Amino acid sequence: MKIIRTYSRLAKEAASLLGKEIQLARKERVWSEQTLAERIGISRTTLQKMEAGDMTVAIGLVLEAAVILGIPLFASETPSLTQSIRSASDKLTLMPKRIRNKTKKVKDDF
Template sequence: MKITRTYSRLAKEAASLLGKEIQLARKEKAWSEQTLAERIGISRTTLQKMEVGDMTVAIGLVLEAAVILGIPLFVSESPSLSQSIRSASDKLTLMPKRIRTKTKKVKDDF
């Protein structure tokens, strides 16, 4: 049985925008769909779905396409992505304990 998912309007618009950014960057570089698809390691059909914002395309593939094309993601050039990850991790560490999920005790008595 196929699972039908629903997505918010904002999520759909974000996928559509990123797809259009990928298509625009590809065309600005004068790359064919086949050329970009080969660089990413996907089929041309998957790339076409990506460019129209199809929500079934794996996010990793979309991000890889954006990186290959030089599309900036999440942050500007000044702070590095690793710094942003570290900052988010630091903030998560400072969150009250009740927000974090509890870890289960390991039963190691055999």
């Protein structure tokens, strides 16, 4: 049975934009779909889905395509990606390691 997922409008638009940027960069380099697909290590069909903004394509493949084509992934406002990763890691250090759902119902009927 196929699971049908719903995605927010913003997520769909982001996937579509990144797909179009991948397609544009590929065409600017005058690479065929087959050439880029081989460089990424995927089928041409998967690349076509990626360029169409299909949400079922694995994020790792999309990011790999963007890196191969030299597409900037994050805003250049931050000094470097390494610093952004370090900052996020520092913030995560302050967060609890585990989040548990409360299973006990509190009896407040006095």
